[in-house]
Amino acid sequence: MNKISKKIVKIFKKKIKLNKVYLHEPDLNKSDSVYLKDCINQNAVSAAGKFIQKFENKILNLTKAKCVISTNSGTSALHISCILMNVKENDEVLVPAFTFVATANAIKYCGAIPHFIDIEENHFGVNVNKLDNYLKEISIKKGNFCFNKKTGRKIKAIMPVHVFGHFMKINELIKLAKKYNLSIIEDAAEAIGSYYKNKHAGTFGHIGVLSFNGNKTITCGAGGAILTNNKKVAQKARHLIATAKIAHPYNYIHDEVGFNYRMANLNAALGYSQIKRIKKILKKKRKLFNFYDKIFKGNIYFKLINEPKKSKSNFWLQTILINEKYSKFTKKIIEDLNDKKIYVRPGWELMNNLKHFKNCPKMDLSIAKRICKRIINIPSSSFLERYIK
Numbered sequence: 001m002n003k004i005s006k007k008i009v010k011i012f013k014k015k016i017k018l019n020k021v022y023l024h025e026p027d028l029n030k031s032d033s034v035y036l037k038d039c040i041n042q043n044a045v046s047a048a049g050k051f052i053q054k055f056e057n058k059i060l061n062l063t064k065a066k067c068v069i070s071t072n073s074g075t076s077a078l079h080i081s082c083i084l085m086n087v088k089e090n091d092e093v094l095v096p097a098f099t100f101v102a103t104a105n106a107i108k109y110c111g112a113i114p115h116f117i118d119i120e121e122n123h124f125g126v127n128v129n130k131l132d133n134y135l136k137e138i139s140i141k142k143g144n145f146c147f148n149k150k151t152g153r154k155i156k157a158i159m160p161v162h163v164f165g166h167f168m169k170i171n172e173l174i175k176l177a178k179k180y181n182l183s184i185i186e187d188a189a190e191a192i193g194s195y196y197k198n199k200h201a202g203t204f205g206h207i208g209v210l211s212f213n214g215n216k217t218i219t220c221g222a223g224g225a226i227l228t229n230n231k232k233v234a235q236k237a238r239h240l241i242a243t244a245k246i247a248h249p250y251n252y253i254h255d256e257v258g259f260n261y262r263m264a265n266l267n268a269a270l271g272y273s274q275i276k277r278i279k280k281i282l283k284k285k286r287k288l289f290n291f292y293d294k295i296f297k298g299n300i301y302f303k304l305i306n307e308p309k310k311s312k313s314n315f316w317l318q319t320i321l322i323n324e325k326y327s328k329f330t331k332k333i334i335e336d337l338n339d340k341k342i343y344v345r346p347g348w349e350l351m352n353n354l355k356h357f358k359n360c361p362k363m364d365l366s367i368a369k370r371i372c373k374r375i376i377n378i379p380s381s382s383f384l385e386r387y388i389k
């Protein structure tokens with residue numbers, strides 16, 4: 001085992017009373033099953049049922065978005081959001097090279113082209129300054145649209161991501177998007193419960209997306225939500241996720257190609273139960289961050305990622321960034337910790353390296369390249385704080 005791994009393993013074994021520590025497990029309890037049983041007792045397990053509305057109301061309350069539309073995943077919410085922001089075949093959409101694959105896939109689903117952009121070092125969000133300089137060089141404004149001078153294609157939108165629940169520099173990005181006439185599709189899949197100056201993630205862009213997948217801060221099992229302040233956009237979203245069926249008691253008429261992306265009542269019941277406890281869950285996640293902050297203080301090998309200034313992170317995935325000097329050991333540390341049943345994982349492979357995105361346009365990605373090989377996500381389940389010695 002490598003020297004750094006040994007030190008981390010020793011700390012974990014000494015401080016956490018568990019033989020196996022998983023990366024992120026859902027925070028479930030008996031009260032969750034009460035609502036799930038209710039769905040079964042009511043024969044309401046699918047797209048009709050009281051919990052869908054109840055869950056959406058809770059999200060409205062938490063995020064203060066004007067409209068919330070629940071979906072069957074964060075990925076489907078991103079796909080519909082791209083359609084609603086008028087992303088069409090052969091348009092380009094700016095997207096960070098460092099994100100989960102769903103962000104870039106959603107662009108592809110529309111026949112559009114992801115255009116990969118670099119990130120900043122501290123919280124891994126879009127590097128707005130660098131992007132501004134890049135767009136000055138490669139773009140030209142014609143009428144109301146921004147075009148890529150090199151490819152001749154329209155650049156329609158940008159998809160910022162709040163990586164691991166930490167806010168990217170959203171206000172700077174809003175200014176940039178205005179300057180280049182870009183729609184903002186805010187991927188807040190990882191950021192339920194994260195705020196910048198008391199405003200919830202996903203409510204800054206023209207449209208925003210949350211995920212309630214099993215590995216997220218709160219879960220529906222699988223699920224997502226679209227956030228928007230525009231009632232017309234919300235109406236269209238509801239139509240598209242429900243196969244574009246025209247409302248009628250028994251006729252099946254669909255007025256365009258729609259999707260089967262609605263959230264099921266069963267999933268909403270779990271989400272409703274979970275969101276009722278979100279404050280407690282967030283508190284526990286913050287406590288876990290404080291614990292890591294304390295036990296790793298003064299180490300020379302890595303830094304623990306804290307929340308950005310003026311924001312409140314949900315601390316979805318706790319993250320360490322190995323210092324550049326020790327960068328080459330990252331892979332070995334990950335292997336060693338997994339061998340010792342401390343289940344950590346590396347940062348995502350950069351999107352531009354994936355086979356299906358190889359030929360997509362990209363800017364200089366030197367920061368993402370330098371950073372992504374040094375990221376390790378460490379165990380982050382909210383209930384871990386119960387096992388702290």
Ligand SMILES: Cc1ncc(COP(=O)(O)O)c(C=O)c1O
Pocket residue numbers: 073074075076078099100102103161187189190211212213223224
């Ligand atoms: C940044 C990001 N975008 C989108 C998604 C997709 O969400 P889902 O898994 O609910 O489809 C995820 C989920 O892992 C994510 O982390």
